[in-house]
Amino acid sequence: MQPTIANPVARSLYNALMGEIEPDLRLDATGATAAKLAAMSPEERRIQVARYEEAYATFHQRWPKFVEESKERVKLIMKMFRSFKEHEDDRATDILEQSLNSFPSAS
Numbered sequence: 001m002q003p004t005i006a007n008p009v010a011r012s013l014y015n016a017l018m019g020e021i022e023p024d025l026r027l028d029a030t031g032a033t034a035a036k037l038a039a040m041s042p043e044e045r046r047i048q049v050a051r052y053e054e055a056y057a058t059f060h061q062r063w064p065k066f067v068e069e070s071k072e073r074v075k076l077i078m079k080m081f082r083s084f085k086e087h088e089d090d091r092a093t094d095i096l097e098q099s100l101n102s103f104p105s106a107s
Contacts, residue, residue, distance in 0.1 A: 016104040017066045022055035073102055 005011040005027065015026045024033040037045050077099045 013067065013070060017062060018055070018059055020104065021058050021062070022052060025052060025055055025059075070103075073099065 005014055011027060015028065018025050018027075023029060024036070037048060040048060080095050080099050083095070
């Protein structure tokens with residue numbers, strides 16, 4: 001069974017950060033991760049699970065800062081959209097593209 005996070009924004013943020021830390025623990029990878037663990041010897045599985053526990057600890061440590069940085073990126077993007085709407089110049093378009101590209105990939 002794949003774990004779910006109902007809020008699509010929270011799901012995307014979780015996957016983006018966890019993808020940086022341990023891609024096996026992304027929400028869309030749980031089936032493959034379970035199969036990978038099932039195919040391991042008990043000793044290999046113990047080592048892998050310990051690695052996953054470290055990944056979750058790192059995730060929980062980094063989560064608050066990651067969320068705050070994401071909020072700041074959203075504020076910047078909103079500001080750029082307003083600037084684009086007001087000025088509709090090439091410079092605003094370039095800045096907007098840079099802001100959008102600053103988000104980590106959630107795929």
